Amino acid sequence: MPETFQDFDAVVVGAGPAGSTAALVLARAGRRVALLERGPYPGSKNMYGGVVYGRVLDGLLPAWWDEVPAQRWVTRRSTMVLTPTQALSVDFRTQAWGSPPYNGCTTLRPDFDRWLAGKAEEAGAVLITSTTATGLLRQGTRTVGVRTDRPQGDLRAPVVVACDGVNSFLAKEAGLYHHPEPEHFTLGVKEVLGLPRHEVEKRFALQGDEGMDIEILGGTGPVPGGGFLYTNLDSIAVGVVLHLPALAASRRRPEDLIADLKAHPAIAPLVAGGDLKEFSAHLIPEGGYEAMPGVVADGLLVAGDAAGLCLAAGLWLEGVNFAIASGQAAAEAAIEALRSGDSSAAGLAGYRRRLEASFVLQDHKKLRRAPGLVLSERVQHQYPKALCDVVEALFTVDNPAPKRGALRAARAVGKNDGVRLRDLARDLYTMARTFG
Amino acid sequence: MCQKWVDHRPEVDPLTGAVTTDPRTSAASAADHAALEWGLRMVEGWGGELLVATAGPAAAEVVLREALAAGAHHAVRIDLEATATSEEVAAGLAERLAGADVVLCGDWSLDRGSGSVPAFLAAQLAAASGLGCTVLALDPDRPGEVRAERRLDGGRRERLVLESPAVVSVEGGGTRLRRASLAGVLQAREAAVEVASAPPLTPSRPPLRIGPYRPRPRSRPAPSAELTARERILVLTGTPADRPPPQLLVLEPAAAADRILDQLRTWGYLL
Ligand SMILES: Cc1cc2nc3c(=O)[nH]c(=O)nc-3n(C[C@H](O)[C@H](O)[C@H](O)COP(=O)(O)OP(=O)(O)OC[C@H]3O[C@@H](n4cnc5c(N)ncnc54)[C@H](O)[C@@H]3O)c2cc1C
Numbered sequence: 001m002p003e004t005f006q007d008f009d010a011v012v013v014g015a016g017p018a019g020s021t022a023a024l025v026l027a028r029a030g031r032r033v034a035l036l037e038r039g040p041y042p043g044s045k046n047m048y049g050g051v052v053y054g055r056v057l058d059g060l061l062p063a064w065w066d067e068v069p070a071q072r073w074v075t076r077r078s079t080m081v082l083t084p085t086q087a088l089s090v091d092f093r094t095q096a097w098g099s100p101p102y103n104g105c106t107t108l109r110p111d112f113d114r115w116l117a118g119k120a121e122e123a124g125a126v127l128i129t130s131t132t133a134t135g136l137l138r139q140g141t142r143t144v145g146v147r148t149d150r151p152q153g154d155l156r157a158p159v160v161v162a163c164d165g166v167n168s169f170l171a172k173e174a175g176l177y178h179h180p181e182p183e184h185f186t187l188g189v190k191e192v193l194g195l196p197r198h199e200v201e202k203r204f205a206l207q208g209d210e211g212m213d214i215e216i217l218g219g220t221g222p223v224p225g226g227g228f229l230y231t232n233l234d235s236i237a238v239g240v241v242l243h244l245p246a247l248a249a250s251r252r253r254p255e256d257l258i259a260d261l262k263a264h265p266a267i268a269p270l271v272a273g274g275d276l277k278e279f280s281a282h283l284i285p286e287g288g289y290e291a292m293p294g295v296v297a298d299g300l301l302v303a304g305d306a307a308g309l310c311l312a313a314g315l316w317l318e319g320v321n322f323a324i325a326s327g328q329a330a331a332e333a334a335i336e337a338l339r340s341g342d343s344s345a346a347g348l349a350g351y352r353r354r355l356e357a358s359f360v361l362q363d364h365k366k367l368r369r370a371p372g373l374v375l376s377e378r379v380q381h382q383y384p385k386a387l388c389d390v391v392e393a394l395f396t397v398d399n400p401a402p403k404r405g406a407l408r409a410a411r412a413v414g415k416n417d418g419v420r421l422r423d424l425a426r427d428l429y430t431m432a433r434t435f436g
Numbered sequence: 437m438c439q440k441w442v443d444h445r446p447e448v449d450p451l452t453g454a455v456t457t458d459p460r461t462s463a464a465s466a467a468d469h470a471a472l473e474w475g476l477r478m479v480e481g482w483g484g485e486l487l488v489a490t491a492g493p494a495a496a497e498v499v500l501r502e503a504l505a506a507g508a509h510h511a512v513r514i515d516l517e518a519t520a521t522s523e524e525v526a527a528g529l530a531e532r533l534a535g536a537d538v539v540l541c542g543d544w545s546l547d548r549g550s551g552s553v554p555a556f557l558a559a560q561l562a563a564a565s566g567l568g569c570t571v572l573a574l575d576p577d578r579p580g581e582v583r584a585e586r587r588l589d590g591g592r593r594e595r596l597v598l599e600s601p602a603v604v605s606v607e608g609g610g611t612r613l614r615r616a617s618l619a620g621v622l623q624a625r626e627a628a629v630e631v632a633s634a635p636p637l638t639p640s641r642p643p644l645r646i647g648p649y650r651p652r653p654r655s656r657p658a659p660s661a662e663l664t665a666r667e668r669i670l671v672l673t674g675t676p677a678d679r680p681p682p683q684l685l686v687l688e689p690a691a692a693a694d695r696i697l698d699q700l701r702t703w704g705y706l707l
Contacts (some may be wrong), residue, residue, distance in 0.1 A: 041460050110460060128621055151617040 004147035008034045008126070010334050011146055013133040014168060015042035019163030019318045020062065020116040020302025020333075021327030027123035029335045034155055035117065035125045036148065038132040043113030046165075047190060047280040049317055050230035050237045051213050052112060053104040058322045060328065061119060063100075069115050070105035071232040072211025073098050076204070079315065082218040082227075086388035088217045098201040098210055106211045106230050106237075112320075128227045132219065133164065135299070142344070143174060143299035158343040159334040163327060166283045167292075168306030176202055176294035176302060182244040184287030186225060186312065189254040190239030191262075193274025197234040204231050206288050215315065217374075218384035222250045225373040227261050228317065229270065238262060241284060241312065243375050254281060266322050284319070285376075286312040289361070289368040301351050309355075311363055313370035315435070322360055329354035345429045369434045377426060380435040382419055389413040437475040438489050438529055438557075439503060439542040441496030442547050457518075457547075467542025473613045474606060475540045476507045477501030482579035483561050484511040489532055491516045491525040491678045497629050501569030505616035505624035512630040522549075522636070526556030534561060537580045537600035543568045543607050551605065558603035566596045567605045567640040591705035 002208040015037035023035040026164075039045040041430030051074055057064040075098040078091040097103035104433045121127050137145035137154055145156035166185070169178055195203075204212040225242040240257050247254065261273050285291070285308040292308040293302065303309070304323035311318045333351035337343045355361045373379055393409035414421070442465055443457035464472070472488070479486045488503040490496050492515040500511035514528035533539050541559065544551035551567065558565035568582035570593075580600035584592055598604065616624070659671040670677055686693060700706045 040463070044460070114460070126619070126622070126625070131618070131621070148618055150615055150621065153618040155618065 004252065007122060008032045008157040009162060009332075009338055010034075010159040011036065011133075011155050012125075012161045012163055013129050014165055014304075014306070015039075015117045015120075015127060015129075016046055016113060016165060016304060016323060017116060017321035018306070018327035018330075019060070019161070020113065020120045020160045021324045022163060022303060022331040023120035023125035023127075024060065024116070024123050025328050025331035025332060027120055027125040027343065029331075029422070030124075031123045031335065031338060033120075034126045036131050036133050036146070037117070037127065038154070039131045040130050041110070041114055041128070042117035042127070043108075043179055044422065045112035046109040046113055047187070047188070048109060048319065049103045049119040050106045050108075050232065050240060050289060051109050051319060056324045057197045060324075065100055065102050065105075067115070068105065068107065069111035070209070072106045072206070072209050073102050074104045074106065074213045074359055075204065076212040078214045078228075079221075079273055080214055080216045081265060081387055082216060082266065083385045083388050085265070086385075086392060087388065088384075088388050089266075092123045095357065108232065108234050133170060133330045135161065136170055137167075140300060141298055143297065146170070158338060158359065158407040159299060159301065160350070161303060161330050161334060162306050162325070163304045163323070163330075166285045166305040166308075166310070166396045168299070168302060171293050171302045171306050174297045174300050174302075176297060176300075178293060179287060182248075184291040184308075185244045186284045186286040186287065187247060187254060187281060188239060188241045188284050189258055189281045190279070190333055191258055191274075191276055192232070192235050192278035193271055194235045194239050194277045195274050198282060198384065199273075200236060204425065206231065209233075216261070216267075218380065219264060219436060220257055220380075221260055223247050223252060223257065224377070224380045226317075226374070230234050235277060235325055236271065236274060239268070240284075241317070243286075244283075246346050255279070272285070277317070283311050284312050286371055288313065288371045289364040292364070296345050296348050299302040299348075301334060301348055303327045309360055311362070313367045313374060313434075316367075322363075325360045326359055329358065329360070338406045346369065347431075350411070353433040367434055369430055371432060373430055376427075378419075379425060383427075384420050386410075386413050386417040391419060408420065437470055437486060437503075437508075437531075438491075438542075438553070439468045439472065440547075440549075441492045442544065442545050443489060444546060446547065449598045452547050455547075459495045462495070462498075462629075464502065464543050465546045465604060467544065468608075469542075469613035470606045470608050470611035470643045471540040471542050471604075472503050472506060472508070473565060473611050474604075475538075476573060476639045478540075478612065479507075479509075481576045482573050484537070484579075487512065487533070487536070489514065489529050491528045491634065492518055500629050501624045501627065502616070504627045505620040506614060507616075507620065511627065512632055514634050516633050516634050522552040523556050524637050526553050526560055528632075529553070530557055530560040531556070531635055533630055536561075537565065537602075538598075539601075539603045540584060541605040545606045554603050554605040558587045560664060561601060561603065563601040564598045565603045565703040566598045567603075569596070569604055570610055572604065572606065582617065589599070590707075591700065592707065681699070684703065 006076045009031040010033045010061050012019045012035045015035050026033040067356050079087050081088045109299050132149045133146040135147045136143045143160050147154055162168050165172055209229045214229040219227040220240050223242045223246045228417045230237045257316055279331040295307045309326050330351050333348050336350050337347040362374040390410050391412045443462045443464050444462045446454040463538050475486045486508045488508040489512045490499055497513055504511055512532050522704055541554040554567055568585045569586045572581040580599045586594045587691045588594055661669040
């Protein structure tokens with residue numbers, strides 16, 4: 001073992017999707033890279049809803065779908081709007097997503113993260129598990145490595161890539177977190193319920209390895225947020241995403257809110273009899289573009305959730321693909337900096353440029369108004385109720401009265417549910433600008 | 437010293453009793469970690485080298501690398517299926533551990549282990565055995581002599597003095613494995629692990645017949661419907677109803693401690 005065994009070209013902290021991708025790309029470029037993970041194996045500490053959109057892997061791992069430890073391939077996607085007694089769904093199915101190159105798969109993080117970290121190891125990255133980075137090694141303001149919780153545990157490298165997930169202590173230590181306020185975070189809480197495979201397929205009208213993804217608006221009681229329900233092979237994941245300050249103010253327990261969602265008449269038959277296998281909770285950086293921390297400092301790059309690069313915007317809850325793309329961009333910028341021998345913030349600036357040029361920042365920029373809009377009282381409660389009431393009025397057959405037209409029904413409901421035209425017009429305009 | 441690779445969170449099917457294990461949640465147990473720590477202290481105090489051995493499939497080598505990272509000098513894996521019996525495991529280990537001054541093991545493994553591997557090992561190595569020890573005392577001037585303490589029924593303890601060759605198994609509770617240095621972890625990744633095959637074993641004579649224990653159902657008269665559900669269960673299970681009722685005492689901490697000691701004495705846990 002050479003004297004300099006602790007010296008690497010790059011140290012990547014966190015073997016989640018961002019970190020493993022960064023390590024994979026660096027190792028493929030022939031760089032000596034250490035991938036630190038605090039858990040006993042990659043994915044052991046990680047949770048999420050359940051769907052990975054793998055298009056981002058096409059360039060990195062061609063035909064990834066032959067190997068990825070997928071549970072099911074999502075061919076059915078439903079968006080549900082709930083009030084306590086009503087449910088309105090837009091349900092979409094396409095067989096095109098059920099064959100290569102696919103669109104998204106449900107996969108369990110202990111499987112997926114281990115698989116991706118395995119790819120980094122195969123390429124030559126040194127995965128060090130059960131080891132926590134406890135801080136940055138600094139020379140002045142420059143990061144020159146990390147400290148770990150092991151004896152003689154300092155690791156030195158010209159570039160450190162912080163992929164340590166939401167609320168990154170490393171990025172905070174480097175002074176890159178400008179918006180640590182709780183309002184920029186949501187709490188994701190999830191139950192995994194075991195059901196026999198045939199039962200999952202029967203309840204969600206699936207065949208073979210087809211899967212379903214349901215996103216839910218209005219199922220979180222007094223706390224702004226959203227819900228989700230995903231199908232695995234022989235289990236389902238049901239959970240809620242809750243705005244942090246509102247959750248604290250409501251004094252409700254997250255597990256009670258999941259219980260309420262599970263008891264909703266539209267959800268209860270889907271989850272009935274499920275055997276609780278796992279309960280987990282995790283923060284989500286939901287602040288979007290406006291709340292994003294700095295991502296480059298001297299000797300330091302920040303990627304994935306650590307950089308707030310999770311797209312949690314109503315119709316979408318995507319973080320893994322953003323983590324992979326930002327991990328890749330960070331690694332490419334690091335390789336460039338190592339080649340030129342300049343790993344200062346200026347030398348690493350290619351990272352931000354790469355993010356700007358890719359979907360990572362373009363999507364975040366485009367959807368910058370989404371968090372405020374989606375978590376607003378009107379979108380959370382007023383509009384779901386009004387929408388459901390209009391549909392109820394439209395489909396209620398109250399002969400001998402003649403049918404009311406949709407517009408008349410909408411006007412009546414709007415009045416009843418207190419929807420002001422001015423607000424609606426403004427919100428529709430914002431929605432069109434955000435999602436259009 | 438011996439380490440066993442065992443799943444810490446196996447899944448048991450409640451209907452069939454089938455056990456599913458997962459390599460991701462498999463590792464050495466707390467008792468094996470304690471044994472490793474005592475092994476490391478022995479070589480620090482007495483000199484010599486620490487050989488760590490496991491019997492199991494290739495995936496079990498993670499426990500050897502963990503021990504190498506913490507400071508063990510050599511590692512050997514006896515290639516055996518996870519389903520091997522204690523006798524087979526001990527025979528495989530004994531061949532490689534013969535000649536050791538002290539062999540250390542965890543007291544029992546997590547997968548419903550009976551703690552019999554160290555006993556078989558002691559028999560096969562013709563070594564003294566001290567099983568289920570809580571703490572060891574090592575005198576730097578008397579290498580090879582192990583002073584050990586272990587629990588007895590009724591809250592009592594006994595002290596043993598063992599001379600080498602000895603097999604000592606230890607509990608996981610009181611001793612924590614040191615944290616391996618980063619250098620140790622990196623070196624252990626590359627370290628050589630010897631793989632040995634287990635010797636053929638003349639099987640010991642099995643029992644003539646093995647079957648499940650199914651006592652005959654006993655018929656009991658139905659308890660009176662007047663009783664509460666709890667009382668009916670007490671009658672059906674034969675639980676003595678005149679048991680002294682639980683008491684709630686509110687005492688100052690010192691008086692509470694005395695009261696607890698008194699009660700433990702009454703029950704025979706303390707002398
Ligand atoms: C409830 C919920 C539902 C979600 N649903 C989806 C979904 O369906 N689809 C989707 O694409 N995204 C989803 N996300 C978002 C997604 O999980 C994240 O965006 C993604 O995991 C971010 O990847 P990452 O690599 O940046 O961070 P993480 O996955 O959080 O990985 C960080 C890693 O760093 C390790 N680590 C942390 N600190 C240290 C340290 N100091 N030293 C060493 N290691 C450390 C951790 O153990 C972990 O392995 C969801 C999130 C939540 C909470």
